[in-house]
Amino acid sequence: MGKQQRIKAALLGLGTVGAGVVKTLMQNGTLIKERTGYEIEIPYILVRNPLKQRAVSVSRETIVTNPETFLTDGEVSLVIEVMGGVEPAREIILRSLQAGKHVVTANKELLAKHGAELFKAAHDSGVQLLFEASVAGGIPVIRTLQGYMTANRVHEITGILNGTSNYILTQMERDGLSFAEALRQAQQLGYAEADPASDVEGYDTAYKLAILTNLAHDINLPIEQMTVRGISRIDLQDLQSARQFGYVIKLLGRSRQTGNGISFTVGPHLLPLSHPLAEIHDAFNAVTISGDVVGDLTLIGKGAGEFPTASAVVEDVTALLRHTGHVLRQPVWDEAGTDHRSDSVTKTHYLRLQSSTQEHDFVDRLIARIAENNGAEILHKKRIVNQTQAIMSYIIQGLSMEQMEHSITEMRQENPVFETKGVLPVWEAADHPETNTPHDGLQPYEAAVG
Amino acid sequence: MGKQQRIKAALLGLGTVGAGVVKTLMQNGTLIKERTGYEIEIPYILVRNPLKQRAVSVSRETIVTNPETFLTDGEVSLVIEVMGGVEPAREIILRSLQAGKHVVTANKELLAKHGAELFKAAHDSGVQLLFEASVAGGIPVIRTLQGYMTANRVHEITGILNGTSNYILTQMERDGLSFAEALRQAQQLGYAEADPASDVEGYDTAYKLAILTNLAHDINLPIEQMTVRGISRIDLQDLQSARQFGYVIKLLGRSRQTGNGISFTVGPHLLPLSHPLAEIHDAFNAVTISGDVVGDLTLIGKGAGEFPTASAVVEDVTALLRHTGHVLRQPVWDEAGTDHRSDSVTKTHYLRLQSSTQEHDFVDRLIARIAENNGAEILHKKRIVNQTQAIMSYIIQGLSMEQMEHSITEMRQENPVFETKGVLPVWEAADHPETNTPHDGLQPYEAAVG
Numbered sequence: 001m002g003k004q005q006r007i008k009a010a011l012l013g014l015g016t017v018g019a020g021v022v023k024t025l026m027q028n029g030t031l032i033k034e035r036t037g038y039e040i041e042i043p044y045i046l047v048r049n050p051l052k053q054r055a056v057s058v059s060r061e062t063i064v065t066n067p068e069t070f071l072t073d074g075e076v077s078l079v080i081e082v083m084g085g086v087e088p089a090r091e092i093i094l095r096s097l098q099a100g101k102h103v104v105t106a107n108k109e110l111l112a113k114h115g116a117e118l119f120k121a122a123h124d125s126g127v128q129l130l131f132e133a134s135v136a137g138g139i140p141v142i143r144t145l146q147g148y149m150t151a152n153r154v155h156e157i158t159g160i161l162n163g164t165s166n167y168i169l170t171q172m173e174r175d176g177l178s179f180a181e182a183l184r185q186a187q188q189l190g191y192a193e194a195d196p197a198s199d200v201e202g203y204d205t206a207y208k209l210a211i212l213t214n215l216a217h218d219i220n221l222p223i224e225q226m227t228v229r230g231i232s233r234i235d236l237q238d239l240q241s242a243r244q245f246g247y248v249i250k251l252l253g254r255s256r257q258t259g260n261g262i263s264f265t266v267g268p269h270l271l272p273l274s275h276p277l278a279e280i281h282d283a284f285n286a287v288t289i290s291g292d293v294v295g296d297l298t299l300i301g302k303g304a305g306e307f308p309t310a311s312a313v314v315e316d317v318t319a320l321l322r323h324t325g326h327v328l329r330q331p332v333w334d335e336a337g338t339d340h341r342s343d344s345v346t347k348t349h350y351l352r353l354q355s356s357t358q359e360h361d362f363v364d365r366l367i368a369r370i371a372e373n374n375g376a377e378i379l380h381k382k383r384i385v386n387q388t389q390a391i392m393s394y395i396i397q398g399l400s401m402e403q404m405e406h407s408i409t410e411m412r413q414e415n416p417v418f419e420t421k422g423v424l425p426v427w428e429a430a431d432h433p434e435t436n437t438p439h440d441g442l443q444p445y446e447a448a449v450g
Numbered sequence: 451m452g453k454q455q456r457i458k459a460a461l462l463g464l465g466t467v468g469a470g471v472v473k474t475l476m477q478n479g480t481l482i483k484e485r486t487g488y489e490i491e492i493p494y495i496l497v498r499n500p501l502k503q504r505a506v507s508v509s510r511e512t513i514v515t516n517p518e519t520f521l522t523d524g525e526v527s528l529v530i531e532v533m534g535g536v537e538p539a540r541e542i543i544l545r546s547l548q549a550g551k552h553v554v555t556a557n558k559e560l561l562a563k564h565g566a567e568l569f570k571a572a573h574d575s576g577v578q579l580l581f582e583a584s585v586a587g588g589i590p591v592i593r594t595l596q597g598y599m600t601a602n603r604v605h606e607i608t609g610i611l612n613g614t615s616n617y618i619l620t621q622m623e624r625d626g627l628s629f630a631e632a633l634r635q636a637q638q639l640g641y642a643e644a645d646p647a648s649d650v651e652g653y654d655t656a657y658k659l660a661i662l663t664n665l666a667h668d669i670n671l672p673i674e675q676m677t678v679r680g681i682s683r684i685d686l687q688d689l690q691s692a693r694q695f696g697y698v699i700k701l702l703g704r705s706r707q708t709g710n711g712i713s714f715t716v717g718p719h720l721l722p723l724s725h726p727l728a729e730i731h732d733a734f735n736a737v738t739i740s741g742d743v744v745g746d747l748t749l750i751g752k753g754a755g756e757f758p759t760a761s762a763v764v765e766d767v768t769a770l771l772r773h774t775g776h777v778l779r780q781p782v783w784d785e786a787g788t789d790h791r792s793d794s795v796t797k798t799h800y801l802r803l804q805s806s807t808q809e810h811d812f813v814d815r816l817i818a819r820i821a822e823n824n825g826a827e828i829l830h831k832k833r834i835v836n837q838t839q840a841i842m843s844y845i846i847q848g849l850s851m852e853q854m855e856h857s858i859t860e861m862r863q864e865n866p867v868f869e870t871k872g873v874l875p876v877w878e879a880a881d882h883p884e885t886n887t888p889h890d891g892l893q894p895y896e897a898a899v900g
Binding site for chain 2: 024027028031032035036138139140144147148149150151152153276279291292294295296297299300301302307308310311312314315317318319322323
């Protein structure tokens with residue numbers, strides 16, 4: 001940042017988060033100056049539509065629609081991107097980095113898809129690209145992985161990373177709403193977008209999981225090859241059965257170090273009620289990171305919204321102001337990468353079936369036969385029979401998702417007496433060492449016996 | 451750290467944490483070198499008794515008993531202190547800092563009592579004093595306060611900071627043990643020291659709360675003026691009554707920004723079952739930090755033990771290696787300070803009384819009269835009468851701890867028919883703003899109407 005006591009930044013986007021950034025700088029600007037020595041000035045705010053009414057009052061002459069204005073201004077040393085989407089954000093960030101400007105971004109989709117290219121550009125120009133706000137809002141999970149866990153090998157990351165989906169699942173379970181009703185409520189409260197697909201179909205979670213996993217393992221997960229499941233087909237009956245079996249349904253992103261590489265999965269899971277993430281309700285986010293030395297760390301906070309996200313953006317800016325060197329470990333998102341598989345690894349699954357009221361005993365015997373034929377075990381089962389149909393739920397241990405789906409399909413072809421309404425993985429503790437094992441590479445210290 | 455690719459460190463102490471540090475450096479030394487560029491060498495390990503058997507094998511010639519050995523060695527640029535206690539740790543750290551060596555310490559008592567002096571010495575010598583391991587083991591709570599929350603004003607810190615006490619309370623409630631039985635079990639498992647006073651009487655929590663509060667508010671809490679309460683007088687009946695009323699009892703450290711300054715309290719509290727910290731069991735630690743922009747952040751992990759603490763120590767070392775400038779915001783522990791009071795602020799309390807089997811109705815009327823006279827309200831009450839005595843529990847809202855104790859004492863002097871067995875504060879949400887309010891200091895942006 002040189003020796004200047006004032007830094008000029010361009011802000012890209014003045015939506016919810018952009019307005020939060022402006023308000024935070026107004027309200028806590030004096031505090032930031034006291035603690036970093038710098039005053040932050042924003043002479044450029046890039047917007048698409050300069051006529052749109054904004055949630056914050058800003059000086060009229062700062063509003064621009066052409067990125068050339070700040071790209072060519074050598075006094076602007078920092079670009080804050082909160083506009084979202086891949087283009088034109090990608091191109092403007094790339095050109096900013098190439099022009100020697102630091103960049104702070106909240107853009108998860110862009111980083112998940114083009115992170116490697118952007119980090120390389122930052123590295124080549126000797127500037128920094130910070131992105132705390134891209135995952136889990138105000139929760140310092142990027143800091144923890146990139147700035148803290150350097151002497152730790154990460155075994156596993158499990159997160160509730162989408163507040164909208166978590167809000168919907170919480171409302172469904174708490175108030176007995178259908179998915180559609182809970183979604184409508186989330187939209188009315190401003191928690192869900194008019195087009196909620198990215199949130200409820202799991203893409204948002206997949207982007208965030210990719211960023212965390214890439215950081216933890218220095219790889220570059222192929223986001224387009226990820227199997228991503230969402231919550232739109234979760235039925236209230238699934239939540240109720242899960243609860244009776246001792247579980248809650250959460251949309252999880254999870255990646256694990258396995259013997260062969262990294263496995264990763266995004267989708268709704270049954271999580272045991274005793275798991276720390278089972279208690280994360282409403283629009284909160286939470287991430288559990290397991291390291292080989294530190295054990296399990298869980299971080300909980302607001303994962304979205306104007307101020308939590310603005311906090312992460314502005315704290316990236318204060319980190320830049322406080323440091324002359326590199327704030328965080330340089331990300332190495334290797335294009336080649338380790339072997340990584342989109343695979344949940346779990347061998348326990350929840351299954352919901354529907355049949356006529358006459359045939360549920362027969363269907364129950366079919367499921368018992370599937371379990372028996374595969375050496376699997378039925379841990380829980382439940383049956384609700386009303387006047388028109390029978391609903392059966394099971395938790396079956398000992399079959400992979402593929403085996404499960406294959407066996408069910410086969411059985412149904414022979415005996416078309418039931419419909420499969422849902423198959424969900426059940427979260428299982430991973431089989432990895434919790435702590436170090438002693439190592440005897442050095443000469444033994446023998447004073448006690450010598 | 452200069453341009454050397456190898457750094458020489460002195461390790462003070464080779465107990466549980468010291469052995470964990472040595473094992474971590476052995477096991478993950480290659481990882482650390484890959485990620486920081488530095489190899490860490492430990493040519494000096496200071497111990498009191500060189501004949502004692504150690505939990506790790508180290509080279510015999512590294513063991514020293516005289517600090518002059520490394521204090522006078524100009525090649526040693528880092529001192530790692532994990533010996534504990536105030537002296538001689540204070541003097542050795544002070545001389546190390548004065549000699550231009552960076553220091554990483556896990557010593558909470560030392561920092562709580564002499565932090566201001568040590569930070570000044572570090573500042574004067576242009577070196578760093580890092581202390582992540584001093585609070586909550588492997589949980590990056592110092593990083594979060596000192597390295598992350600720069601643009602945030604901290605409203606409140608609430609933590610379960612002592613794993614031993616939390617383990618004891620968990621065992622009492624889960625298995626119906628008395629305090630003494632649960633303590634004995636904790637000692638057998640190595641969770642509690644032979645002399646458990648610092649853990650169970652709240653001093654350890656007080657040291658850690660002081661460090662967090664000083665960091666958050668740039669003050670210097672007078673540790674000797676803190677009112678500190680422990681858990682040794684908690685009865686199984688208190689835990690059972692609390693549970694029936696919808697609470698769990700936790701040893702909390704809590705500090706809050708109030709209108710007048712900072713208030714702080716250390717002691718057992720009744721915490722609502724819905725509070726995120728209510729689910730923290732066994733030897734886990736957890737801290738909730740409330741910031742004006744980010745909202746509530748909760749961090750959970752293992753707060754003690756060989757590897758979690760070693761992780762925090764070694765990650766401070768990796769932070770030093772990665773940065774040429776200052777890793778974290780310079781602590782300013784102002785000697786003068788704001789007004790700060792040892793005060794729980796809460797107006798809701800739990801009360802347990804004992805009387806003869808004949809007089810419990812009369813006692814119940816006395817308590818009702820206390821509430822009425824003070825405009826307070828009895829939220830919950832419970833009575834257990836057996837053949838020899840009656841036990842009455844209440845939750846009363848509307849009286850400070852002082853008013854409560856005063857009224858009860860006065861009532862008992864007039865009517866000596868009951869004994870006070872316990873008064874505990876009930877955790878209440880603080881009355882502080884969750885988010886920013888908009889500020890209109892800048893010219894309004896009027897494009898929408900212009």
